[in-house]
Amino acid sequence: MLHPTAPVAGVDGAWYLDGLDLLDSTSVAAQMYVATAHLNDDVVAIGSHDYPHVRQFVRPTRRALLLASVEERQDGSEGSLYVLDAAHARRLLALDRPVERLPIPTAYQLDDLTFAVVRSLITADNALGADDRLLDSEEQGMEQHLQKERSVVARESVPGLSQVGAAWLGSRFCSRHALQWLTKSAAPSALWGRAQIGEEAVPLLLFRQQHWFIDQFLQLAAGGEDQPGMALCVPEDVVAASPIYDRIMLFLALAWLEMRGLVTWICSEPEYAKLDEFVLVPGQQAVVGTWMRARDTIWSADVAVRKAQVLDYDLAVRHARANSVLEGSSSTDRLRSAVDYLGLGPVWKTLPGRCRELGAYGTVDMLQARSRLIGLEELDKALRFVGSLAT
Known part of the structure; x- marks a missing residue:
């Protein structure tokens, strides 16, 4: 929900961003300004007559967003909104760098793709920023748990922790636990994750x-x-219930994994959705570390070495590999299958081009991550990788 106000000194609008499952709901100060299009330069611009108000709006150190509104043009094309983090606007409007206009790249047009990115970054970043001191303290105490093959930490043991904060802490421990307890005699071959919707894939990105x-x-x-x-296990009914911007985020996570050199497999049978997360060394070992959708725990970790245990995890991976809805021998083929399975066909004509534009300018110049725990560089790489699929 967006409740903008007229550019009146001391009065700001608010953008309310709701989480679906993993992400905590939050809000961010927002202000809308009328802008003009400069298509030859691939920008829209807020005029200098608004600079006094813009400078006042971006001066506080809080997070805030500028929204540039371009009205319907004479050629009949629809009006649109463009978004820019106030921190970047503050830099552009520095008094020692006078500019005639405040430019915002047209790549930052607010659509399903940019909304997915803005929503994911702001909700996750706000939560981790609020939890920073608590997360640092809890991470310092991980060592005692890492020495044990089996470790379970209850959610109630860290009261006040946000959902995103719990996800970061759980994923941090499970990652370190897996690397510590993986056998040195053979190489792991597969990961099993529990992300089903784009919101749950945000940690990867x-x-x-x-x-x-x-x-x-x-x-x-x-x-x-x-x-x-x-x-991953992503049942069809989960896909059908997900908003398109959320499915775009899941697709970007799949693209990032493929870009990094991991083959992605998706099975759709709901019975696999409750399977623990694990790292598999075929025939030898499965290091279990569940943190996603672990409602009562921050993490639950174990090491399976008995043949019967390992076989169960081995069979799950074999099933996913043999019955994956992502068909094809190349990343391009598998991702095109993902477009079909995730119902992204209606936006695929424009999505690669939009990813290419956004990746070229960089989300790091559209939004500013404040938490030390978040990085936007890999997301930009994923966007550019998706952009290359149409070439």
Whole structure:
């Protein structure tokens, strides 16, 4: 929900962003200004007559967003909104850098793609920023848990932690636990994740520690015979119930995994949705670490080495690989299958081009991540990778 106000000094609008499941709802100050299109320069611009108010709006150190509104043009094209973080506007309007206009790239047009990015970053960033001191304290106490093969921490043991904060803490522990307890005698070949909707894939795209974990996993998997992969269970009814912007976020996560060299498999049978998250060394070991959709716990970790246990996890991966709805021998083919399965056909004609534009300018110049735990660089790489699929 967006409740803008007229540009009146001291009066700001608010943009309310609701989470579906993982993301905590939040709000951000927002102000709308009339802008003019400068298509030859691929920008829209807020005029200098608004600068006194814009400077006052962006001066506070809080997070805020500028929305530039371009009215319907003479050629009949519809009007649209463009978004820019106040921190970037503050830099552009610095007194020692006088400018005749405040430009916002047309790549930052507010549509399903940019809304997915804005919503994901702001909700996750606000939650992690609020939890920063608590997360730092809890991470310092992880060592005692990492020494145990089995570890479970109840959600109620860290009161006041946001859902995103709990997700970061759980994923951080499970990543470190997996790397500590993986066997040194053979290479892991597969990951099993529990993300079903785009909101649950946000950690893959935004959490720096998830980027680090995938780097470490790929290094270990490099000695194996098979190309490593990641399996997810995404039932058809879950896809049908997800808004299109959320499905776009899930697609970007799949693209990022493929870009990093992981084959993606998606099975659709609901019975696999409750399976624990794990890292598999075929025939030898499965290191379990569940943090996604773990309502009563922040994490639940274990090491399975008995053959009967390992076989269950092995069979799940074999099933996902053999029955994946993502068909094809190449990343391009699998991602095109993902477009069909996720119902992105209606937007696919324009989505690669929009990803290419947004990736070229960079989300890091549209939004500013405040939390040290979040990075936008990998998201930009995923956008550029999707953009290359249409070439």
